[in-house]
Amino acid sequence: MKSVQQEIDERTNLTGSNKFELLLFTLGTSANSDRAELFGINVFKIREIVAMPEITSVAGAPPNMLGVVNLRGQIISVIDLPAIAGCTPKTGLNIILVTEFARSTQAFAVESVEDIARLDWGQVLSAESSAAGGMVTSIARLDGDTDHTRLVQVLDVESILRNMMPSDEAEVNPDTLGPQITLKPGTVILAADDSVVARALIEQGLDAMGAPYIMTKTGREAWDQLQSLASAAEAEGKTIHDKIALVLTDLEMPEMDGFTLTRNIKQDTRFKAIPVVIHSSLTGSANEDHVKSVGADAYVAKFVAEELAATLRKVLAQ
Template identity: 35%
Template structure:
């Protein structure tokens, strides 16, 4: 256990090619779950929690950690399970999502495993829209569920997708004609957030549920193009963490394909860290926008659509 607690910070600096490291943990029951180590700042035994007046029902309390006040979410209760009641044996995973730091209360943590994104599969089709799963994998002959943390956080504190008055501009869509924007993200909530944020630009969007799905769709559309995919798809906005194929690998595949490579790629992710800049440059993406600020995303989209228009 001490090894896990001591090594998380070092491991968050690792950068893989279509691979990830999962921190395995349990809620209430035998089922195991995983969270990408890149998003984890720290893992610790549950500290003393303070209740706040009128706090959300899924917030177990707040903790003062290294000079910062952090809300601690009961991850079991927030996903429809039983409340974690024994805090003496519980742990808190401190993670950074969408430019903010949260604590996730879990019943126990196990170990870190290294996997390829090809080993991570989308959730079963029958899981339904109410599912909190974004992906699943198999470890030690048991299914491990990867939670859609963005969905959980959005239900507790909904993210605004409204654009400022000076950013919204329907003529942006008119300028690219019938061409579309592709959005690739394994989180249904995240895909819809991006879609709603860009609708005031008058854009038509096509959606992909992961990197492999995006690449397959792009190649299929390209079959109907004369010279390149840019005739039909003006720009790609892609998450980085996705099952089957991550955003880095997707971008590298696009930039190595003569017919796809001219399409601008914006990587849009809740992952944080200086390693992103190096990886964005390495795979050839045009831009990197941390989630989620609608004005920043819309401004970047307008910038690259304008650059594409000038180039053509």
């Protein structure tokens, strides 16, 4: 039997090979199909899986908020995930997934938990060009590139949570960000994030800081952009440092994750001096330790604009 720590270490080490684990679950059937489709959340975001406990309704709660549960002394909000996804559970809401990410704890009610799948990020494609809405960030092919592979919709739980419980205050306030960021003339920040909501917030923050940027949607797209800029710099008799001041990357991304992107940058003699800041909702000491092991210059948890600004200034000053 593996110990809990062994399992944690094994999962953390997957990030070194562009792999991750996805918890698979069902929400019921939709109006367009009688089949219960598979959905997924990164295992790193799951704190625990619990049989449906007694839920206390809360007066004035937002739509699709079932109420709260008392779990070992912690009061946790429970979100009706099938209702948000437009699904109807055949057997009811039987399980809650207690999640921790982006500095918050919440539970998502689902119909059933099916499995944990170990995948390469190369098996995951962005969902933005598909018919999927903003709540699905990517589509995972469970069986690789086979013609009849099973597909899993990877949920953008950060966007779901933000849409359900929007902040009353502006998330990017130029008056509280501090002094503008000054980059070397002609250089930009290269940013990568697969979430529509996260990209919008990052863009607002960088605009407010006065920092020019190039925004990409995956680690692979950022890596290709870096190669292209390096070629352009060489043709102009310059180096990549005349084009890129810093790389800001998410961790969870289709095709190539942020760990792999960072390692590729730091192992390439052309790019290794470029500062890399990882900006992720995957918090916790295990992830932060691994960030250091792949050579990132800093880690900042999503999303507090003031903390992002302070981190960028600190790294650029170094």
